Amino acid sequence: MDSSRLSDAKIREKAKQIRLKSIEMVYTAKSGHPGGSLSIADVLATLYFREMKIDPANPVDPDRDMLVMSKGHASPALYATLSLRGYFPETLLPGFRKLPSKLEGHVHYGVPGVEASTGSLGQGLGIAVGMALASKLDGRKNRIYAIIGDGEIQEGSIWESFMAGSKYRLDNLTVFLDKNGVQLDGFTDDIMPMPMIPERVRSFGWNVVEIDGHSIPEISSSISKARECKDKPTLIYAKTVKGKGVSYMENNPKYHGNAPETEELYNQAIKELSTQ
Numbered sequence: 001m002d003s004s005r006l007s008d009a010k011i012r013e014k015a016k017q018i019r020l021k022s023i024e025m026v027y028t029a030k031s032g033h034p035g036g037s038l039s040i041a042d043v044l045a046t047l048y049f050r051e052m053k054i055d056p057a058n059p060v061d062p063d064r065d066m067l068v069m070s071k072g073h074a075s076p077a078l079y080a081t082l083s084l085r086g087y088f089p090e091t092l093l094p095g096f097r098k099l100p101s102k103l104e105g106h107v108h109y110g111v112p113g114v115e116a117s118t119g120s121l122g123q124g125l126g127i128a129v130g131m132a133l134a135s136k137l138d139g140r141k142n143r144i145y146a147i148i149g150d151g152e153i154q155e156g157s158i159w160e161s162f163m164a165g166s167k168y169r170l171d172n173l174t175v176f177l178d179k180n181g182v183q184l185d186g187f188t189d190d191i192m193p194m195p196m197i198p199e200r201v202r203s204f205g206w207n208v209v210e211i212d213g214h215s216i217p218e219i220s221s222s223i224s225k226a227r228e229c230k231d232k233p234t235l236i237y238a239k240t241v242k243g244k245g246v247s248y249m250e251n252n253p254k255y256h257g258n259a260p261e262t263e264e265l266y267n268q269a270i271k272e273l274s275t276q
């Protein structure tokens, strides 16, 4: 057992920091995407602070694990995670969405620790499939992760990637679906109902694990199950709450792509997140 493994409580504290920094960034920039950043914070904290084999001092190690944030608008959460993990100084975060900062509004490859530019939905999963295939062809033992949104999976290219993932038996690929039920301008069930997603993805030849995407033990055990599964890629269907941790943002499509509008709302968000 790895004695450096962080406790669940410590991972939860990292997730809290990711949420706080995400809100600070979008409030400072007066723009950005808080809702889908807050929903995926626990998954990012568990991956980067417990599960992924990475070394921020050597971000181009060819044997590193890699993550593609296919829902690239969740850049605040990824940038906050990477800075907390030591890829770049936290003092750079307030530059988010401002020139000449590299912290572009959608995930940008020029930022240390970022593996692919994303933001055009539906593209990142294909990139991750390509990375996983390349790793297999090169005989590497590293693992590839991707995070996709439940609005994003309305893109046909996501299903092409699912097909390719099983065709090439990419058991080194683990994909988190952030199932928060909300997309840009409403609820996914109203805009494009997609029932039985786990069954559909299974029928594409994938291993599918369903979890509470805010439970650190469930996130970790699902990653272990993905590691144990041979010959198939794994989709982790993570049920989450969009805007998790800020009462007025939770399940509210308005805060998909809007910063807190007033200082009062900003202070409320920080207070609520700080006291969890």
Ligand SMILES: Cc1ncc(C[n+]2csc(CCOP(=O)(O)OP(=O)(O)O)c2C)c(N)n1
Pocket (backbone or CB within 6 Å): 035, 036, 037, 039, 071, 073, 074, 119, 120, 121, 122, 148, 149, 150, 151, 152, 153, 178, 180, 182, 183, 184, 242, 256
């Ligand atoms: C190809 C493409 N079409 C439209 C958009 C605009 N857009 C940005 S985020 C978003 C909704 C995404 O919803 P979801 O995948 O559920 O993300 P989450 O709720 O997790 O933030 C849309 C339509 C885009 N970035 N790319």
